[in-house]
Structures are given as structure tokens and as C-alpha cells.
Amino acid sequence: MTKLWRNPMATSRVDTKRRYRPLVALKALRTLLRDKEDTKQVFTIVDALGGPAFEKMYRRFRTQANALEILERPRMLCDVLGDRAYLGSLPEGSLGRDYLAFVEREQITADGLVAASDEGYQSDRQTLDPLMRRLGERLRDSHDLYHVLGQYGRDGMGELNVLAFTHGVSGNPGILLVVLGGIHKLRQEYPEQRTLAMVYQSWQLGRAATFLPGADWEALLPVQTGEVRRMLGIGTPTLYHASGLKDSETPQGVMPVAA
Template structure:
């Protein structure tokens, strides 16, 4: 695979000071999504170049890069999202938006801490693409987005898929803290399973997402080799909502209110 030049204006060095500060804040409050993007910027040096080169090496990657579709624009178009038939990936994504209140443009707004992703550059476009498919991956894998456990599992899955030390940094830190908070290894086992499932699955970032959204979701999972996350489902059930979301101040407040 050809080695592409680095992102213009970058040093290729990791910023460990920023990474430590951001992970401390993220572990204190899992709702602070800004810290995720600070970690990515600090530790994912060279990742966009490697993955963009990998995209170009795939059969359809040249066309995908040439078309340069901005997925956030598609995913925030309600008429486009509403067109997908029941049982499809698009329908599952539509339900995800309705039940969580999340949105692609909301994620894009938070990510602006990574200024490079806003540039008119192929690597920046690829970075936006990686960001914008995150919630679709939640839908495809079954990892819930509104709990710490599901997010940590998807982060580990993402590290296996696209590399980038930032993903591993977040997954590892959340797993280590879970050992103390939960008193068992259910959380960390689920995160490790997420990494293994990411390794086994097809390279999802190279998919045609406009076509994928119209596929029946179970057929798409089989085609892409996305396994059922048994350890995750066990941990989610046995830990319960409070411990499954132990990093989320918002979730803990909601659970306290219900109690």
C-alpha cells in the first residue's frame, strides 16, 4: 500500500499532555463528548493518511473518494432518512435518532475542536466520514449510544476497524476504571469483545453508506461479519443501567430521579 504524505501543517507527534487532561475529564463525565475529539486530535497522528490510502486501495474506494459525499448532510436530511423501509439499516438509524435525540449535525458541531477536520482536504473529508458513521455503527453493532458500556465497546470496535491510538486510549481507560467501580470484569470483557468483533468484521469505513442504509439490517450484519455481542449483552443485563452508564453524569442523575 502506498504511503501518503502527512496532513499539511502537522508534526506527526502525539500530544500526551492534552490526552491525559482530556481522558481525566472524560472519565469524570462521559457526557463531555468534546474530550473524545481532543483525545483523537492528540493521539491519532497519521491515522487519516493511512486509512485514506487504504480506501483508495479498495475496489470502490477511488469512486468513493472522487464522489466525496458529505454523510452529515445526508444524515440530517429528514426526507432522505424517512424514505427507508422498515427492517432496513436506514429505518434502524431513524429509530435511533428518535429514541436518543442525537443527530449527525450535533456530533459535527462538537467535533469542531478538531479544526483540521473542517479543511478542504481529502484527509479532512475522510475524518468527517469516520465521525459521521459513528452512530450508524452503533445501530449496526447493537451497542447503545446512551450508556458508557455501549460507547466503550464501540470505541474498542472502532480501534480495531480504523486504528488510531485515541480509540484504544479511551476504551482502555474506561475498562480500567470499570474494574474499581463495578467490582467485576463484566464491563472490561465486553469492551475486549468489541475489539475482537471489530477485527473480525469487514472494513466498514469503506462501505457505500447510501446503499447500506437501504439494506435489510440483519442481512447487512451477516454480509459485513458483525457478530452478536454476547459479552456486552450479559454485562448490560447484569450490571444494570446505573453501572452500565457509570461514566455518564446525565444517566446517573436520571436513574436517581427515577429511584
């Protein structure tokens, strides 16, 4: 594979002037709240508000000793996660096998996020440094790994909480906007539930975890899921589990995150 990065010490040619576009984000949020199946709106919101936070995350990622090795691999993470024969060959109880069971049960695919992101992004991602773009793709593709490791279902409350967890990890204001919109909607749907408390706990769990954007997911897939949780410092969302809502409804759209 042609190296995407030739001189780690050189100034990166990245688009560092990406401006916030709040009106675009608010319009997309209104559309999303009307139709939770319209996944591409999440990517539009993240794209409109997430630039500076993503660039900060990228700079942190580059300090890792294995950063270039991860980003210059021939196969994208999406391709690995879409290889069901490989995942099925992994040990029982491993992250890869549990991920496979999750996507088969929910009847979803890794490349579904790719299609939604291609529709949702409005900025020209080709102006980004190739490695920065590759990191954004890994973050997008790891959304359902967060579901498995964080123990979140794909019910509406589970999606809201996995987003709160993700915001705790990334600090992306676009994700926060989606979370706030989701809180408003789900408090109306489940007035008896402790929605705010659940979301706050999930956010704290994301904050307490290790730097998940830097995780070597390919190397972790064969490892037992419980051990991966321990290694990455991922706790259990006890309030969400106690709510009785986990997997209690037909999934109401996917809310993936790209940065």
C-alpha cells in the same frame, strides 16, 4: 461539485508530519473522566494521538475502486443521515430506518457530532488533503451506524464497547487511550461485571469485520440491517448483551470517533 482529486497517481499534498501529543491527550482524558458529557475531549484525544493511524487508513481506503466516487459526492454523509424524511421513506427493517429509530429514541442528531468535533480538534484540519479530511468526516459521522450495526446501546458500557469495536477497526491509539480510561472507570462503577472480557470481545468483533471505513454507507441505508451485518462481517457482542446493561441507564455522554 468541483473535483477534490484530479490525479490519483500524483503525490498527495497531505500533512504527514503530525506528531503525537501525549500530554494534550492525557489532559483531555482526565477532563473526560470527570465529565463523560464533555464529548469534545474524545476528539481532542483522537486528534492528539491518531494522525499516523489515520493516514495509514486513508492510504488503504484509496486502494478501493470506488474511493474517489465516495469522497467526491455532493452531499456529506452527515447530511444524508440528517435527512429524516428520506430515512423514514426507506423499507422497514433497513439500516436507514433502524438508524432513524435509534437517533429518535436517543434524541440525538447527526450534526451533534460535527459540533463536538469542531470544538475538540486542535490541529489545523485545513492543512490536510481535502479527500483525507472528507474521510475523517465520514468516520465521525458513522459512529452511530456502528452503534446500530454493532448492537450497542448508549449506556456507559455500550459506549465503551462501541469504542473498543471501533479501535478494532481503526487501530487508532487515541481511541485506545479513551477505552483504557473507560475500563478503569466502569470497573469501579460495575465491579461485578466482566468489563475486560466484554471490551476484548468487542475489540475482536471490530478486528474481524470488513474494512468499515471503506463502506458505502449511502448505498447500504436501504438494505436490511441483518443483511448489512452479514455483508460487513459484524458479529454480536454476546457478553455485553448478557450483562443486562444495554439501555439500562440514562446515556452518559456520547463518545464519537473521527478517525
